[in-house]
Amino acid sequence: MKSNSRIQILRRRAAENQRWQCYYCQQPMWETDPKIFSARFRVTDRAALHFRCTAEHLEARCDGGRDTEENVVAACLYCNKNRHKRKRPKDAVSYGDLVRSRMEQGRWHPVALTHITAPTG
Numbered sequence: 001m002k003s004n005s006r007i008q009i010l011r012r013r014a015a016e017n018q019r020w021q022c023y024y025c026q027q028p029m030w031e032t033d034p035k036i037f038s039a040r041f042r043v044t045d046r047a048a049l050h051f052r053c054t055a056e057h058l059e060a061r062c063d064g065g066r067d068t069e070e071n072v073v074a075a076c077l078y079c080n081k082n083r084h085k086r087k088r089p090k091d092a093v094s095y096g097d098l099v100r101s102r103m104e105q106g107r108w109h110p111v112a113l114t115h116i117t118a119p120t121g
């Protein structure tokens, strides 16, 4: 895998702006080590995979969306995969609404994270 490709740089920048919370579901994400994440949030390593930080194009690439700072946000793998699983992916705004309402009903992520106040720094 290429390191420091443009999309990786954009993803990391977006993730930092979002404080490593998913653009859609606001859950915390990890970048390199699922084990630290699973220990911190008390989930299995397998469950932690859903929360991997991925680059998400607000305007999908197939619709002409480009790799630019304005178009790339950081989303967890679960939200990213579910958006693009649809034949006709929803636009980012309506997909975000869907995720938020599902989250409120507890019907989105199959695992719930035990929220521990994150240490600062």
Ligand SMILES: [Zn+2]
Binding pocket: 022, 023, 024, 025, 026, 027, 075, 076, 077, 078, 079, 080
């Ligand atoms: Zn998410």
